[in-house]
Amino acid sequence: MEFDFVVVGAGSAGCPVARRLSDAGRYSVCLIEAGPRDTNPWIHIPVGYFRTMNNPRSDWRYYTQPDPGINGRAIPWPRGRVMGGSSSINGLLYVRGQPQDYDHWRQLGNTGWAWDDVLPYFKRAENWGGDTPDPENLRGHKGPLAVNPTRLSRDIVDHWVEAAVNAGYKRNPDYNGSDQEGVGYFQLTQKAGQRCSSAKAYITPVRGKRDNLEVITDAQAEKLLIENRVARGVIVRRKGESMTIRARREVILSAGAIGSPQLLMLSGVGDGEALAKHGITSVSHVPGVGRNLQDHLQARPVYKTTLSTINVETNSLFKKAMIALEYAAKRTGPMTMAASLGTGFLKTDERLETPDIQFHIQPFSASAPADGPHKFSAFTASVLQLRPESTGHLELKSADPMAHPDIHPNYLATDLDQQTIVKGIQVARKIAGHSPLKDVVTEEYAPGREIAFDDYDGTLDWARNTAVTIYHPTGTCKMGSDEMAVVDERLRVRGIGGLRVADASIMPQIISGNTNAPCIMIGEKVSDMILEDAVA
Structure with a gap:
């Protein structure tokens, strides 16, 4: 099997890469995904993340190593x-x-x-x-990715x-507009009450309709085929058998902030001394592979309330059945709920720029x-803290491609x-101490009241004992010079010639927010770079 371009990983960035390269019409493209097709109905129901996370058919089910910053806990990292x-x-x-995130990338030398x-x-x-008003023309209206206001309140x-407004914070109807700061409701990758994943946006409309796009699922990449320091393809395992998929022009890794550095290291690209411990011959000594790991760590204050919440709206089989019927009939109700409804981008110190x-x-x-x-x-x-200073790393556990790497977040x-x-x-x-919220919080x-408001050590220790990831690993194949x-x-x-990485791992610093939209942007942008270089 041979193609012009081979894209490893059909995720947030990989799907845009494959689609845009295919759109050009001049090249053959193969998109490889370790997991199955997205036929599980829970994938397309917004609230289905409760069923797809920790499910081995849709989740890598990574775990971190015990981390000193969270009092020695090891926590799950769904991907x-x-x-x-x-x-x-x-x-x-x-x-x-924030626009300043990307301007900072440029200031680091990334033209x-x-x-x-x-x-x-x-x-x-x-x-x-x-x-919402868009006087500066910052929003897109013709792209494949459906982005909409929440259907639920x-x-x-x-x-x-x-209460946040009464506490002195401003209301913001569009944090993706000219100014991120303020409170409001989240915007969602959702259309007509269903999830709009990168696969649904970019691949589903063209899959099976183009001769120049091949999509292979259930095919886990084991190693890059590198000849004379040039990537020539990928060795994958599918249905228990090893197969080689060759690339005439380039291989693009979009396997994510864990998968991409792991595959590089398995292929001899990384810290030569560390690879030698696993019997892997160094092809290119690149010590930064797997370093610069960043993630957003969330602390989760919880408040009991007199108002109805999902807790009580789903506490019987009858209530759940009625919610399911509403979704089936109207595509509305709690089953359209994203992981969160409200949001706020706020400053802990007014002297901060953002x-x-x-x-x-x-x-x-x-x-x-x-x-x-x-x-x-x-x-x-x-x-969560938007721009953590702490950086961790990941390293190979062994030379076995099926073994998850050791993940050290260093929170x-x-x-x-x-x-x-x-x-x-x-x-x-x-x-929580301002009306109208304080009037309904019991x-x-x-x-808990055992920890006083100004008890710094007690509050920090509570965070260390309870905080968890909000699923934004980045930076492990960072861009720079x-x-x-x-x-x-x-x-x-x-x-290494003929090899690129395009996913969250290339971020030199984590962005100020959720990482799905920037990953899709990265996929869009690198596809133009690849096409430009192909005719240069």
Whole structure:
């Protein structure tokens, strides 16, 4: 099997890459996905992430190593293993980040990645269905990715938004517009009450209709085929058999912030000394592979309330049946709910130029997703630090492609990160103390009144004991020109010809928000680079 381009990973970035290369009409493209086709109906039902996360048919089910920053806990890191990748199992939240994020990438030496450079690709991807004012023409309306306002609201989220405004924070109807700061409702990758994953947006409309696009599922990449320091293809395992898929022009890795560096290391691209410990011959010494790992860590204050929440709306089989009937008949109701409804991009210090914390307001609460909602009515005011200083790393456990790598997040490793998570929890408590929210809150369930508002050590320790990922690993094949960079500004891997990486791993610094939209932008942008270089 031989194609012009081979794309490894049909996720948030890989699907746009494959589609745009196929659109050109001049080249043959093969898109390889380790997981199955996206036929599971729970993938397409927005609330289905409760069923697809921790499901081995759709989730890689990674776990971190015990992490000192969260008091030695090891926590799950779900990542999509299915057509659409993590965009098929995520919370559907569409956030571009701050323009300053991308200007900072440019300031680090990455020409072509400033906000003005990437905005056209956000717009090209997007089909925005909202009616908020857009005087600066920042939103896209003709792209394949459906982005819409939430179809669901809840009184408790309305109360939180009003309380935040009364606490001194501004209302913002479009955080993807000219200014991210403020509170409001999330925008979703959803259309007519169904998920719009990158696979559904980019691949489903053309799959089986083009001779120049081949999609192969259930095919796990084991190793890159590298000859004379040039990538010539990928060795994959499918149905228990090894097969080689060759690339005449380029291989593009879009296997995610864990999968892409792992595949590079298995192929001899990484820190030569570390690879030798596993008997892997170094092809190119690139010590930054697997380093610079960043993630958003969320603390989850929970408040009991007199208002109805999902906890009590789903506490009987009859109620669940009625919710299912509403969704079947109208594509409305709780089954259209994203992972969160309300959001806020806020500052912990007014001297900051841009927000440094983000809220995810959820009209439900649970000790853990697998445990189901609490028996009492409550909501969660999840808060995270947008730009953590702490960086971790991942490393091979063995040379076995089926073995998950060891993941070391290194959460809360700096004073700033510790201070910001404490301040974020304090902001959550401050908002809960304002009307109309305080009038319907009966108890702070967590952290709880045992920890005083100004108890810094107690608050930080609570965060260390309870905080979890919000599923945004990035940075492990970072873009740049320093000695720890893995790819250049055109996402070409150092020291290896015919090979690029295009996914969340190339981010030199994590963006200020959820990472799905930027990954799709990366896929859109690199496809233009590849096509430009192909005719150069």
